[in-house]
Amino acid sequence: MRHSCVPTTWLRRSCTGDSFSRPAMGQANRHHEFGAFNNLSYTELGGLLLEEQKQRMSENPWQPLLQTFEKLSNCVQTHLSNFIGIKITPPSSSTIQNPISLDSSPLIATNSSTLQKSPLKEKSTGPVAKEELGRATWTFLHTLAAQYPEKPTRQQKKDVKELMAILSRMYPCRECADHFKEILRSNPAQAGSQEEFSQWLCHVHNTVNRSLGKLVFPCERVDARWGKLECEQKSCDLHGTSMDF
Numbered sequence: 001m002r003h004s005c006v007p008t009t010w011l012r013r014s015c016t017g018d019s020f021s022r023p024a025m026g027q028a029n030r031h032h033e034f035g036a037f038n039n040l041s042y043t044e045l046g047g048l049l050l051e052e053q054k055q056r057m058s059e060n061p062w063q064p065l066l067q068t069f070e071k072l073s074n075c076v077q078t079h080l081s082n083f084i085g086i087k088i089t090p091p092s093s094s095t096i097q098n099p100i101s102l103d104s105s106p107l108i109a110t111n112s113s114t115l116q117k118s119p120l121k122e123k124s125t126g127p128v129a130k131e132e133l134g135r136a137t138w139t140f141l142h143t144l145a146a147q148y149p150e151k152p153t154r155q156q157k158k159d160v161k162e163l164m165a166i167l168s169r170m171y172p173c174r175e176c177a178d179h180f181k182e183i184l185r186s187n188p189a190q191a192g193s194q195e196e197f198s199q200w201l202c203h204v205h206n207t208v209n210r211s212l213g214k215l216v217f218p219c220e221r222v223d224a225r226w227g228k229l230e231c232e233q234k235s236c237d238l239h240g241t242s243m244d245f
């Protein structure tokens, strides 16, 4: 006779037919050995096994502890990624956040320990804070350095020096501009190649970091942190020269 069981879980089912005891897990598939399961198909038994497995997991006494650990781990990952700018993904694909995209949605941590784009907040219309201005300016400068040609023209080298000089005069935060002017005096801009410029900029940024009591960024990782602007068919690239100037 076929039992009509309500498939809540295998452990707590209500049957209208004969009562039966739960067989051991390994025996379940060999349903021909259990009279009570004679009329259940493999698919039905599989479903019951799955249900029991779910039930066991929900009864796991370590579950709250594991969940707390997962939350802590997510929190550490988020803070770490905010500083070094690395997008932390599940271990299977540890990719590095590289090129700057025009989509500036911040990365947020999710329950599944991945970082995802959060929807853009409404734009604030008020004035920006010094910190926000600083982050935007460093983003501009490091992206410019990443996009700087391997062999810049004489004009491009001159432009970098002028840009830095203008920043030190016109940066819209007086104390920052004055501070930057001092830094430039002891560290004149070096832009003979893409690598030279990006390393110089990293060094200069670290000088500002130190003076503000911030952590120093490892400059050997600058290419992993910053990249060229994401642009179709390299249409944003700066072109250098094939000749040495």
Ligand SMILES: Cc1cc2nc3c(=O)[nH]c(=O)nc-3n(C[C@H](O)[C@H](O)[C@H](O)COP(=O)(O)OP(=O)(O)OC[C@H]3O[C@@H](n4cnc5c(N)ncnc54)[C@H](O)[C@@H]3O)c2cc1C
Pocket: 082, 083, 084, 085, 130, 131, 132, 133, 134, 135, 136, 137, 138, 142, 167, 171, 175, 176, 177, 179, 180, 201, 202, 203, 204, 205, 206, 208, 209, 212, 214, 216, 217, 222, 225
């Ligand atoms: C030219 C200039 C001068 C400034 N002077 C002052 C000042 O005198 N006083 C003041 O209060 N603020 C100053 N600021 C602002 C300050 O540097 C920071 O931008 C601001 O405090 C926000 O800091 P942050 O921790 O968010 O990261 P930021 O320092 O803005 O850095 C942004 C991101 O760049 C990456 N990064 C950090 N260090 C490096 C590095 N060395 N190389 C490459 N990438 C790096 C990190 O991923 C970081 O999240 C200045 C900014 C600029 C552009």
